[in-house]
Amino acid sequence: MADAEEYVIETQDLTxxxxxxxxxxxxxxxxxxxxxxGFLGPNGAGKTTSIKMMVSLLKPTSGRVLINGxxxxxxxxxxxxxxxxxxxxxxxxxCEENLYFMGDMYEVPRKITKERVKKLLGDLxxxxxxxxxxxxxxxxxxxxxxxxxxxxxxPEILVLDEPSVGMDPQSRLVLWxxxxxxxxxxxxxxxxxxxxxxxxxxxxxxxxxIDHGKLLLLDTPENLKKKIGRGDIIEMQLSNTxxxxxxxxxxxxxxxxxxxxxxxxxxxxxxLDAVSKxxxxxxxxxxxxxxxxxxxxxRNTLEDVFIYLTGRGLRE
Amino acid sequence: MxxxxxxxxxxxxxxxxxxxxxxxxxxxxxxxxxxxxxFGGMDGDNVxxxxxxxxxxxxxxxxxxxxxxxxFGNNFTQLLKGLKYEDGNTHLFHLNNVSGKKAENMLMNxxxxxxxxxxxxxxxxxxxxxxxxxxxEVTSNIGEMIVGMNVTERDTAKFGLKNYPMDYALPEAxxxxxxxxxxxxxxxxxxxxxxxxxSGILEHYKNEVKSRAKKEIPAxxxxxxxxxxxxxxxxxxxxxxxxxxxxxxYQAPGIIVFALLLLVVSVATTLxxxxxxxxxxxxxxxxxKSFDLLFGTLIPWTLIAIAQVFILFLVALAMGYHWQGGSAxxxxxxxxxxxxxxxxxxxxxxxxxxxxxxxxxxxxxxIIAVPISFVAGSFxxxxxxxxxxxxxxxxxxxxxxxWTHTASALRSVLTFGSGLGGIVYHIxxxxxxxxxxxxxxxxxxxxxxxxxxx
Numbered sequence: 047m048a049d050a051e052e053y054v055i056e057t058q059d060l061t062x063x064x065x066x067x068x069x070x071x072x073x074x075x076x077x078x079x080x081x082x083x084g085f086l087g088p089n090g091a092g093k094t095t096s097i098k099m100m101v102s103l104l105k106p107t108s109g110r111v112l113i114n115g116x117x118x119x120x121x122x123x124x125x126x127x128x129x130x131x132x133x134x135x136x137x138x139x140x141c142e143e144n145l146y147f148m149g150d151m152y153e154v155p156r157k158i159t160k161e162r163v164k165k166l167l168g169d170l171x172x173x174x175x176x177x178x179x180x181x182x183x184x185x186x187x188x189x190x191x192x193x194x195x196x197x198x199x200x201p202e203i204l205v206l207d208e209p210s211v212g213m214d215p216q217s218r219l220v221l222w223x224x225x226x227x228x229x230x231x232x233x234x235x236x237x238x239x240x241x242x243x244x245x246x247x248x249x250x251x252x253x254x255x256i257d258h259g260k261l262l263l264l265d266t267p268e269n270l271k272k273k274i275g276r277g278d279i280i281e282m283q284l285s286n287t288x289x290x291x292x293x294x295x296x297x298x299x300x301x302x303x304x305x306x307x308x309x310x311x312x313x314x315x316x317x318l319d320a321v322s323k324x325x326x327x328x329x330x331x332x333x334x335x336x337x338x339x340x341x342x343x344x345r346n347t348l349e350d351v352f353i354y355l356t357g358r359g360l361r362e
Numbered sequence: 363m364x365x366x367x368x369x370x371x372x373x374x375x376x377x378x379x380x381x382x383x384x385x386x387x388x389x390x391x392x393x394x395x396x397x398x399x400x401f402g403g404m405d406g407d408n409v410x411x412x413x414x415x416x417x418x419x420x421x422x423x424x425x426x427x428x429x430x431x432x433x434f435g436n437n438f439t440q441l442l443k444g445l446k447y448e449d450g451n452t453h454l455f456h457l458n459n460v461s462g463k464k465a466e467n468m469l470m471n472x473x474x475x476x477x478x479x480x481x482x483x484x485x486x487x488x489x490x491x492x493x494x495x496x497x498x499e500v501t502s503n504i505g506e507m508i509v510g511m512n513v514t515e516r517d518t519a520k521f522g523l524k525n526y527p528m529d530y531a532l533p534e535a536x537x538x539x540x541x542x543x544x545x546x547x548x549x550x551x552x553x554x555x556x557x558x559x560x561s562g563i564l565e566h567y568k569n570e571v572k573s574r575a576k577k578e579i580p581a582x583x584x585x586x587x588x589x590x591x592x593x594x595x596x597x598x599x600x601x602x603x604x605x606x607x608x609x610x611x612y613q614a615p616g617i618i619v620f621a622l623l624l625l626v627v628s629v630a631t632t633l634x635x636x637x638x639x640x641x642x643x644x645x646x647x648x649x650x651k652s653f654d655l656l657f658g659t660l661i662p663w664t665l666i667a668i669a670q671v672f673i674l675f676l677v678a679l680a681m682g683y684h685w686q687g688g689s690a691x692x693x694x695x696x697x698x699x700x701x702x703x704x705x706x707x708x709x710x711x712x713x714x715x716x717x718x719x720x721x722x723x724x725x726x727x728x729i730i731a732v733p734i735s736f737v738a739g740s741f742x743x744x745x746x747x748x749x750x751x752x753x754x755x756x757x758x759x760x761x762x763x764x765w766t767h768t769a770s771a772l773r774s775v776l777t778f779g780s781g782l783g784g785i786v787y788h789i790x791x792x793x794x795x796x797x798x799x800x801x802x803x804x805x806x807x808x809x810x811x812x813x814x815x816x
Binding site for chain 1: 371378639641648814815816
């Protein structure tokens with residue numbers, strides 16, 4: 047077992063109840079120093095509630111949060127930086143005014159703030175917008191400024207709540223490179239919540255998947271894919287989609303098939319050594335008089351893991 | 363000094379948000395213009411002010427070659443009785459001939475605006491004032507010693523004082539003081555109006571008496587001129603405050619109070635926006651304390667309050683407002699505006715504490731601020747609703763609002779030309795009520811918005 051010092055954030059039976067609704071159910075997490083910790087879950091799973099408790103914006107009903115082994119209330123303010131999902135910037139201030147203001151709020155000496163403003167705006171490709179009012183920035187620029195404001199006090203821990211929402215691919219790449227550099231080059235601990243599985247897969251060292259306030263699984267992205275989504279995915283489009291259900295039941299009867307689902311009008315089959323099982327599957331479908339329009343085989347993804355764990359039901 | 367950074371941020375945001383600034387400055391300016399156009403040009407209700415004069419003056423004798431008996435109290439009373447509005451035939455005052463007790467009752471019921479109490483040594487004091495003035499005037503020319511010696515014509519020639527054949531001894535310089543009391547309820551608009559006028563008239567009267575006495579000096583001290591029989595007479599001249607009083611003169615300070623009350627809406631919406639957009643959460647996880655936020659918020663809004671008072675005052679003047687005070691009254695008005703502004707910020711904190719969104723805060727702020735502006739007597743005088751006595755004054759139900767005192771104090775200094783002494787009660791009440799309101803605002807806002815959510 048790792049020493050307490052290795053974990054920067056630890057939640058112990060963290061629980062939040064709103065009347066009879068259990069938003070977070072005895073959550074136990076240990077987040078390592080310097081890692082990018084992906085925090086995944088469907089809408090309403092309890093991610094934001096958990097994070098709010100971790101940064102002391104919300105009081106837990108029971109349980110506690112430790113920052114570097116200290117209870118959250120006693121930990122020195124300024125250790126955590128939060129980049130919220132919504133844009134929290136002052137529109138009538140310029141980029142540098144927003145950053146200087148936040149620097150003042152964290153009691154960062156002006157001289158140091160000046161250096162950091164220059165560095166942050168440069169790193170996040172906003173240097174030519176120093177004197178531009180935040181209101182006049184594009185959506186992607188606002189997102190990057192939102193992130194810079196969470197970093198002006200050089201926090202040990204950075205919480206990013208869906209940081210790339212609304213960003214174009216170019217802005218997203220700038221952001222991802224920057225998040226990786228924060229963790230790998232500067233040793234910052236990053237807690238990342240996102241609905242983009244590609245983002246979580248690419249950036250996270252470990253991923254926790256929660257639903258209904260409960261931790262479902264916590265591991266590296268590779269291990270998660272191995273544990274949950276063994277094998278490959280075969281997707282088939284039938285000539286008559288009304289027969290999808292019948293085919294799903296038929297596939298379930300074949301030995302060695304791990305999971306069968308109907309997704310977006312297609313039949314999705316997960317199986318170990320899927321290529322060798324494919325002729326048998328096609329044969330049994332054609333025997334009941336159904337034509338297959340096309341078939342594809344792909345590797346299991348984090349999204350498959352996520353869907354497998356949290357189901358297909360719509361949330362919120 | 364995080365609150366300074368918050369204040370600077372607030373000032374930048376306020377000045378850059380043109381729509382918000384227009385709401386705070388242009389909207390009340392438009393109000394002032396409309397009210398000025400509607401009511402500024404109208405002849406006010408030039409009705410005589412009801413007052414009572416209790417003249418206890420026993421009169422005095424002026425000692426010269428012909429001994430003159432005079433009662434300055436009667437003289438001053440007659441002067442008040444004869445005064446008329448500057449542009450008309452209406453008398454300025456109606457003097458009620460009543461006993462002291464009856465006058466007190468009338469005062470309590472607002473049947474009269476004030477009681478003027480002339481003390482029994484009023485004439486003695488006026489005589490002493492004349493004597494001192496005469497001594498100063500005469501001796502400044504020829505020297506007290508010579509006059510006091512009762513010199514002959516030969517002596518005067520010797521001293522080169524040919525033109526001063528003095529057969530009078532100089533009057534004795536006595537140290538007699540008398541205090542004329544103007545008694546009334548400082549919270550009553552009628553008193554506010556007349557006390558400034560009467561103080562002005564008294565000053566004018568004293569100057570007139572001195573001026574006339576001064577004119578008689580050559581006649582008294584040179585034989586070639588005949589001394590008049592009546593040393594003191596009265597002449598009616600328009601004094602400050604006797605111009606036609608318009609409804610706008612009442613309303614203009616009220617519109618300033620209305621503008622100050624609009625700060626409630628602005629403060630509440632600004633804070634609610636910070637809550638709604640998550641800005642407050644961003645600040646809550648920083649090292650900022652409640653104190654920093656609340657005082658940092660107070661400073662820019664107080665500056666706005668000063669700007670409002672000053673700008674609206676200028677607009678009111680342009681619209682024909684009869685300003686009675688000097689530059690000191692403007693300074694006092696700004697001080698009153700600052701306290702009134704802080705009251706509004708405090709109420710804004712309370713509104714923000716219970717608002718669910720920016721829109722909700724705006725609506726709730728309007729629902730609260732606009733009726734308060736009426737209840738505080740900004741636009742028209744309020745009916746009597748006395749609920750008790752406080753510091754010896756009738757305390758009306760509206761007096762629990764700091765803005766009632768803001769309106770009264772602004773009227774006293776700007777419309778009636780009162781000094782600090784005339785508004786001490788209102789200032790004290792404003793400060794007490796503002797402290798209560800600010801404390802409530804801070805407690806509620808801190809509890810609902812500054813702590814970790816439950």
